[in-house]
Amino acid sequence: MKLADVDVVVVGAGLAGLSCARHLMNRSMSFIVLEADDRIGGRLKTDVLDGFLLNHGFQVLQTAYPEARRQLDYHRLELKPFAPGAIIRVAGKFKRISDPRRRPRDIWSSLTAPVGTFADRLRTIRMVSSARRGSVSNLFQSPDMTTLDFLQSQGISEKMIERFFKPFFWGVCLDPVIQASSNVFKYVLRVFAEGDVALPGQGMAAIASQLAEDLPEEAIRTESRVESVHPGGAVLTSGQTIKCRAVVLATEGPETLRLLGKPASMASQGELCLYFAAPKAPNTDPYLILNGEGTGVINSLTVPSVVATSYAPAGEELISVVLIGHLALDDKTAESAVRKDLTDWFGPAVEKWRHLKTYRIQHALPAQTPPIPDPTVPSKSVRPGIYVCGEYQSVPGIQWALLSGRHAAEAVIKELAEPPG
Ligand SMILES: Cc1cc2nc3c(=O)[nH]c(=O)nc-3n(C[C@H](O)[C@H](O)[C@H](O)COP(=O)(O)OP(=O)(O)OC[C@H]3O[C@@H](n4cnc5c(N)ncnc54)[C@H](O)[C@@H]3O)c2cc1C
Numbered sequence: 001m002k003l004a005d006v007d008v009v010v011v012g013a014g015l016a017g018l019s020c021a022r023h024l025m026n027r028s029m030s031f032i033v034l035e036a037d038d039r040i041g042g043r044l045k046t047d048v049l050d051g052f053l054l055n056h057g058f059q060v061l062q063t064a065y066p067e068a069r070r071q072l073d074y075h076r077l078e079l080k081p082f083a084p085g086a087i088i089r090v091a092g093k094f095k096r097i098s099d100p101r102r103r104p105r106d107i108w109s110s111l112t113a114p115v116g117t118f119a120d121r122l123r124t125i126r127m128v129s130s131a132r133r134g135s136v137s138n139l140f141q142s143p144d145m146t147t148l149d150f151l152q153s154q155g156i157s158e159k160m161i162e163r164f165f166k167p168f169f170w171g172v173c174l175d176p177v178i179q180a181s182s183n184v185f186k187y188v189l190r191v192f193a194e195g196d197v198a199l200p201g202q203g204m205a206a207i208a209s210q211l212a213e214d215l216p217e218e219a220i221r222t223e224s225r226v227e228s229v230h231p232g233g234a235v236l237t238s239g240q241t242i243k244c245r246a247v248v249l250a251t252e253g254p255e256t257l258r259l260l261g262k263p264a265s266m267a268s269q270g271e272l273c274l275y276f277a278a279p280k281a282p283n284t285d286p287y288l289i290l291n292g293e294g295t296g297v298i299n300s301l302t303v304p305s306v307v308a309t310s311y312a313p314a315g316e317e318l319i320s321v322v323l324i325g326h327l328a329l330d331d332k333t334a335e336s337a338v339r340k341d342l343t344d345w346f347g348p349a350v351e352k353w354r355h356l357k358t359y360r361i362q363h364a365l366p367a368q369t370p371p372i373p374d375p376t377v378p379s380k381s382v383r384p385g386i387y388v389c390g391e392y393q394s395v396p397g398i399q400w401a402l403l404s405g406r407h408a409a410e411a412v413i414k415e416l417a418e419p420p421g
Pocket residue numbers: 011012013014015016017034035036037040041042043044056057058059060061062224225226227250251252255271361363364365389390391396397398399401
């Protein structure tokens with residue numbers, strides 16, 4: 001079918017592309033979103049398998065994200081929160097560490113967990129308070145360093161880093177060597193302290209569906225991979241060309257580089273995520289479980305069906321296990337290594353757990369090596385008529401995908417409204 005010429009071609013229907021499209025629509029711009037995949041959502045997708053909801057990897061919505069609050073209707077997403085804190089597997093036991101302000105009844109367990117000293121806890125509270133002070137822009141403009149250097153500069157002990165911050169940071173930034181930006185880490189501390197970590201009742205894909213629901217159906221074309229772009233148009237792999245006044249690239253960082261004709265220079269962080277069905281949940285509180293043992297392949301474990309019952313059919317539980325830094329393992333080897341760890345943790349009950357599916361995500365996030373740019377600064381066109389949003393020249397995450405999409409739309413609207421010359 002011939003595609004009509006439009007004001008704007010948006011390449012990619014992840015959160016950044018959808019956010020951009022919504023803002024273009026609100027300003028009566030004609031646009032088309034071209035998506036290579038057979039569905040929208042980009043990295044935020046959910047499969048339905050035998051009544052289980054399987055998100056593509058361990059993904060959550062941090063409810064304090066300002067741009068998510070602005071663009072999403074949380075009530076209709078049926079958000080279900082995790083408990084504020086984590087359970088750490090350490091020295092052969094599970095220990096609960098909670099935010100003392102939000103879960104005072106766990107204070108004893110938190111204080112006695114063998115993950116660090118009393119001074120570590122005070123220093124952590126100080127770090128969190130400092131991360132919450134001032135504007136987000138100031139936070140990102142502060143001196144940046146690796147998170148490991150930052151934690152050491154704050155006087156956090158090696159034990160606390162090994163047993164708590166490393167597994168926590170792996171889970172959040174998928175970075176097994178905690179070399180990612182300390183400013184990203186500080187922002188993570190800030191949003192964890194200011195809101196919940198939650199799952200939408202119908203899966204993470206519901207976020208993209210909500211963003212897309214008001215867009216005209218004909219404005220999103222799936223299975224439409226863009227081969228190249230130039231000022232004034234985009235060429236699909238099918239050979240079709242669409243003429244436009246501006247192009248917005250809302251693709252993953254490495255693909256944005258390719259479309260801009262730049263050398264591939266973005267390192268990726270990935271993960272393996274294995275799902276199991278179990279007759280009984282190994283823990284009945286909605287906590288994230290982190291591996292602080294320093295051994296084994298598992299980074300974290302959650303039971304999404306304990307957080308939101310909609311994630312599993314009646315009488316069954318859904319278990320999600322994440323591995324960081326083990327993409328080289330094939331699926332079979334990964335499953336048997338995971339089962340070995342799980343049996344150490346939960347005993348023979350694990351034999352009854354049925355493997356449902358393994359997700360292998362090569363590019364989940366880019367490596368966020370310091371210094372990273374301030375993602376609150378609106379981007380300009382990278383070339384005449386070509387704009388970018390998403391993680392390229394910004395920071396990965398739901399907050400920044402939504403914000404950068406809006407910023408790109410605002411920049412396009414401003415430029416197209418200005419008379420040439
Ligand atoms: C496992 C995992 C866990 C995560 N956990 C969290 C979390 O807990 N909290 C958080 O805030 N963030 C999390 N993230 C990050 C967050 O999901 C992403 O930063 C965000 O969804 C990126 O959105 P985007 O629109 O920028 O890019 P994407 O979602 O990657 O969308 C890009 C789109 O462009 C399409 N595309 C690519 N090339 C072309 C082409 N040539 N032509 C047409 N279309 C093309 C792709 O198919 C895709 O749909 C996680 C990501 C992963 C993978």
